[in-house]
Amino acid sequence: xxxxxxxxxxxxxxDDLLRTERIPHIWCSGCGIGIVFGSLMAAIxxxxxxxxxxxxxxxxxxxxxxxxxxxxxxxHTTHGRAIPFATGLQLARPQGKVIVASxxxxxxxxxxxxxxxxxxxxxxLTIICVNNFNYxxxxxxxxxxxxxxxxxxTTPQGNPDEPFNFCALAAACGxxxxxxxxxxxxxxxxxxxxxxxxxxxxxxxEVVAPCPTAFGRRNKIRGAxxxxxxxxxxxxxxxxxxxxxxxxxxxxxxxxGKFVELDRPTFLDHYQMVNRGxxxxxxxxxxxxxxxxxxxxx
Amino acid sequence: xKYWRQPLDREEIKVVRGRVEVIKDRCKGCGFCIAYCSRxxxxxxxxxxxxxYHYPEAAQPELCVNCHFCEVICPEFAIFSSxxxxxxxxxxxxx
Numbered sequence: 306x307x308x309x310x311x312x313x314x315x316x317x318x319x320d321d322l323l324r325t326e327r328i329p330h331i332w333c334s335g336c337g338i339g340i341v342f343g344s345l346m347a348a349i350x351x352x353x354x355x356x357x358x359x360x361x362x363x364x365x366x367x368x369x370x371x372x373x374x375x376x377x378x379x380x381h382t383t384h385g386r387a388i389p390f391a392t393g394l395q396l397a398r399p400q401g402k403v404i405v406a407s408x409x410x411x412x413x414x415x416x417x418x419x420x421x422x423x424x425x426x427x428x429x430l431t432i433i434c435v436n437n438f439n440y441x442x443x444x445x446x447x448x449x450x451x452x453x454x455x456x457x458x459t460t461p462q463g464n465p466d467e468p469f470n471f472c473a474l475a476a477a478c479g480x481x482x483x484x485x486x487x488x489x490x491x492x493x494x495x496x497x498x499x500x501x502x503x504x505x506x507x508x509x510x511e512v513v514a515p516c517p518t519a520f521g522r523r524n525k526i527r528g529a530x531x532x533x534x535x536x537x538x539x540x541x542x543x544x545x546x547x548x549x550x551x552x553x554x555x556x557x558x559x560x561x562g563k564f565v566e567l568d569r570p571t572f573l574d575h576y577q578m579v580n581r582g583x584x585x586x587x588x589x590x591x592x593x594x595x596x597x598x599x600x601x602x603x
Numbered sequence: 604x605k606y607w608r609q610p611l612d613r614e615e616i617k618v619v620r621g622r623v624e625v626i627k628d629r630c631k632g633c634g635f636c637i638a639y640c641s642r643x644x645x646x647x648x649x650x651x652x653x654x655x656y657h658y659p660e661a662a663q664p665e666l667c668v669n670c671h672f673c674e675v676i677c678p679e680f681a682i683f684s685s686x687x688x689x690x691x692x693x694x695x696x697x698x
Binding site (some may be wrong): 315318319320323328329333335337339340342343344347371398459488489491492495496529530533561 | 611624626628629632633634637638641654656674675676677678679680681683
């Protein structure tokens, strides 16, 4: 066996979706973002969508680099503004699929308001949130997802705040597809991302991913493999559970699964209905002027 | 594999053979593929790649069953498997 033909054949199945000239990427050894990125590319390939109909938008942060490594229409937006950019893209070209891939800090800290309002309007976007429990790129500062008591650069004594439950937040704001997996549930994650891409409406997929360099190291889980297993071993699959009960509790259950799947008109559906005059005047029961003032106050 | 009795269709069932390939210079030595290889055929090489990381290599390449798990778990897109014939060679690729 000669080595030269083998080297010529060594072409990874994802290479046609990767900007290979930028690989190896900047993510640390053992970072979970690469696994999620691989799942995303596998889902895009499986979906069979034409390449010109898929766009990836990301914000700032480690996960935000995804847009720079994928050989599709992609944009690396300003911090927290991935969803507004994606909204514009989606409305300008509604037949395409827009995927927002970003981190917990970008989507739900600085971009929190954009997130809740896009979920409320049920924008037809697929949001992939890689949750690594801290701001990895800037050196491991406190994030809204950092578990209570966990140590970060800015909370050396332990985090005094309660973290967000992103899936409960998304569901409460009106997201029509909500799921969570850890980075080791790879096959299920790929299927979920595929479902989320095909789902019409605001689809939110949270992935609990290891950050061994910035988060694991300060919390005495040093190895990437240990951190990957730590999340996986505590996870319990509970599909269609009430999102409020889908807690990330490291002492008992890290609940994963698909929590919400609803069929709800999107923003564009409502907008077109209003413009065509298909929506009745508000309030739907009408206002009876003669009955006004009949009911006693108090 | 040991069986407590021989399956009746043992001769008809074909065990898929795979061939695992490592793109050495992409690897960062996290060891995920070695830990999660379903057949345990990968080991960490003693050699370094261009960036100074140890990379995995197939210690028993004949065990590979082309399950693709190393491929999906690798965060660096540095390892993949493909189907091979009984001798472990890849079928010719039509360009």
